[in-house]
Amino acid sequence: MNSLYNLAGRQSASIQADLASYASDPLSQSALRPQITAALSAMVKTVEDYEAMAKRELVIAKREKALGRAAHFYQEIKKFREQLSSIDTENQLDAFIAQGRSVLGNLxxxxxxxxxxxxxxxxxxxxxxxxxxxxxxxxxxxxxxxxxxxxxxxxxxxxxxxxxxxxx
CATH class of the missing domain: 1.20.58 (Methane Monooxygenase Hydroxylase; Chain G, domain 1)
Structure with a gap:
């Protein structure tokens, strides 16, 4: 169970670093988007496995602690998805503004x-x-x-x- 927790922690840190890179470097966005999506899916699977193992834990204190950690990971996943969506929205708005400027220049x-x-x-x-x-x-x-x-x-x-x- 600890190995799944550690794996989820590493995945979370990796996704966080990828999102920071995704937000700051517009040139690498097309390559990072699928990578971030795949990492999020893998993290969801890891957290689901961790939660399933936590539910089978016999010691109540360990079970509650593990379920709390799983809930925390689910909140992080939700936050990562919102951040990714926000970055995509910003990029789309930037593209619309650039297109509008181009049209205005043509006019x-x-x-x-x-x-x-x-x-x-x-x-x-x-x-x-x-x-x-x-x-x-x-x-x-x-x-x-x-x-x-x-x-x-x-x-x-x-x-x-x-x-x-x-x-x-």
Missing amino acids: VEQRGILKNTRRRLLDAANSVGMSREVIGYIDRMSTQDTIIFFVGAAFTLFAFYLIYHWLG
Whole structure:
């Protein structure tokens, strides 16, 4: 029974070290995730075996002590799983933020391209002799498109807030 207790203690220390490494080094996360999951499964099996042996212990004091240790190991396992889930959530949020920054950068770049294109089209339209009415109509449509975009963006942000508020 002591060997199982010692094994569970070593597994706990190993998982704790792996979780610290997993949280601090983003490059090693893809390799450490399966290792941590396997170590957690092995620790659960070890603690289950330890608990089963503790239940068969004849001396009541030893049985209570061993069952208390098993309960402590189960609490550690729960804490490790929560920590792993928290790290995964943080990584996912970081990925979403990076993706959002990338999209914003692309939109800024596209805005510059469209602005230059609009300027060239207006110059070409003036040189061809297109009337000011048609150019004004195009400008109004552009303004309406901008308003539609910002209303849609505000609605999307409001929907994200509602989803976060109710589900998060």
